[in-house]
Amino acid sequence: DASPPSPPETLPLPPGSSGLPLIGETLEYLRSSRAFAERRQRQYGAVFRSHVLGSPAAFLLGPEAVQWIFAGEGKYLKNRWSPGVRRLLGAHCLAMLEGNEHLERRRLLAPHFSYASMRGFVPIIESLSRRHFERWTARPGDFTLWPAMRELAFEIALALIFGQDTVDLPFLMHHFKAWTAGLFSPFPIDLPWTTFGRALASKKAMIGYLEQVVAERQARTEQPPDLLGSLLQRREGEEPLSRAAIVDELQLLLFAGHDTTVTAMSNLMLMLAQHPDVLQRGREAVAGLEGPLTLEGMRATPYLVQLLHEGMRTIPPIGGAFRVTTRDVAFNGYRIPKGWTVPVSIKMAHAGANWPTPDRFDPERFGGENPEQKKPGTFIPFGGGPRICLGQHFAMVEMSVMLILLLKHHAWELVPGQDLEYTQVPFPKPRSGIQLEFRRID
Ligand code: HEM
Structure with a gap:
């Protein structure tokens, strides 16, 4: 069992460092998340802390950690999306x-x-x-x-x-391109000339179009x-x-x-x-x-x-995802405080010691x-x-x-x-x- 019996508050934080004020170790992380994790894994072991993308983070590597993260959905973890992605995806989707x-x-x-x-x-x-x-x-x-x-x-x-x-494929494709380009923009600033601003404008255009498609469908008696x-x-x-x-x-x-x-x-x-x-x-x-x-x-x-x-x-198409702790929780003898980011690294699971x-x-x-x-x-x-x-x-x-x-x-x-x-x-x-x-x- 990954969780020891001692309550989380008595346990130490994982080893690691918080980097610079505000930005933490984000720049190194964005350069290559795999090199970032491998270097720290050599230094600290498979559980370490850092500060990336605006939040303290606990990196938990290895197959047992991956299973612990997936099992924690709704119990001690939930999905974490950046505010930019949240705005672009919309609050009501799956x-x-x-x-x-x-x-x-x-x-x-x-x-x-x-x-x-x-x-x-x-x-x-x-x-x-x-x-x-x-x-x-x-x-x-x-x-x-x-x-x-x-x-x-x-x-x-x-x-x-x-x-x-029939839907307007060229119209949707065009706006999708601009929308996706903004989705992972590290600087979600809404101005007409920024990638993020253009993405929001395209989202608006698509919403307008899709609303018409939905309205037309709603008017039918049978779906x-x-x-x-x-x-x-x-x-x-x-x-x-x-x-x-x-x-x-x-x-x-x-x-x-x-x-x-x-x-x-x-x-x-x-x-x-x-x-x-x-x-x-x-x-x-x-x-x-x-x-x-x-x-x-x-x-x-x-x-x-x-x-x-x-x-x-x-080459995993999606290299990873992010979760956030919803309470203080213990993993392998360490305390992960509430509100910390827990990355799920698909890329690391497919590499390293798991696969020769x-x-x-x-x-x-x-x-x-x-x-x-x-x-x-x-x-x-x-x-x-x-x-x-x-x-x-x-x-x-x-x-x-x-x-x-x-x-x-x-x-x-x-x-x-x-x-x-x-x-x-x-x-x-x-x-x-x-x-x-x-x-x-x-
Ligand atoms: C979620 C990968 C194709 C719809 C996910 C997640 C991954 C993923 C890794 C989980 C993200 C997380 O844990 O937060 C892939 C890969 C694909 C693929 C590698 C193709 C090679 C598709 C297709 C569809 C789809 C074809 C739909 C037509 C979704 C949806 C979710 C999701 C709706 C969100 C599920 C939820 O939050 O409950 N996908 N996906 N994906 N995928 Fe895919």
Whole structure:
């Protein structure tokens, strides 16, 4: 058991330092959260304190700590979002809700993310992916993967949420870009020329548009069976969701539902281009799968999951999240006072002592009998506990469909001389956006 019997107030704080007044050790943390944590882990051990992003923080590393954090949701920890993100995401969406309200909202959305619902999405994802990949082949010598993948994933997310309804994709894409750019801005200052100010302006434009879409739907007597339909449902004995809550939720789902998969898929395609042996093994694994694709076919091809998992282990699309203690609490003989930040480092869980040669891309790690993958708390690309990613199955199915089509019908090589150095915010992405020679091979 991680919590000793002694009451927290008798225990010492974790070792560490608070850095400079006000900014603490934030600058070093923002430069590279992994190097920051590794250096302190060598100095202090797996539990240490610091002061980052405006608050004292307790860093708890290792698989047991990860499980302790996920188990603490609603008991001694809750989600922590910076005031800037809170303003951009809106107060009424799932990511901001807590306790019962959070559970209720998850229950309302859950049916759209079940394995059974995925069956209906497979043909939609397949036809959208085929159409986009075909378009990609028409741009030899001038193709950048990241924005193209973004368009595809966005269109898939729109299909998930709005079903058959037509919505203005270019308008939403345009404003999403500005909105996401501001989401993790370290300086949330609302002026017309700041990234954050432009993000707020784009949020406003999107709210206006989405309110119209919702109003039009509310005027119908019957709702189609899509996600927006569920949000509009009147459940017995319960107040219907307000229009503001629905609009916040739509924005969160559009956001959470596309940039993450874009990051995972684009980085995986880059790694495959750099590892021709793995690419070849992938092509052989999917050779027997014929369209139309099915969940059963994917299930019978475990190498797809190996590729996707190893891609997200090597470069987790979301590097981590933040929690805050809701009371004084004890962990491994240390006191963590109420109001401290507790980072969940997905990046650290996927590296360090948990995985031998962590920087090597090697899908065999996730092969059948390999015991490395069985340890809880060491592979958490989708988080864990009550806030585990709502869309994880959807994401896995979406990415599997794309991957099968890519492996079966396409070849891609990196254009020489591009800048593949990674930027980390808001998502880990090579500076060039990944320029490819992309073509059809059958
Ligand atoms: C939450 C990762 C795709 C919807 C999360 C969290 C992670 C994550 C790490 C937890 C954050 C935390 O602990 O605070 C990913 C990755 C994806 C992906 C790596 C793709 C490769 C999706 C998709 C959707 C989605 C496709 C929806 C269509 C959500 C939502 C939450 C969430 C709504 C908030 C859950 C809550 O607070 O209860 N995701 N996600 N995600 N994800 Fe995903």
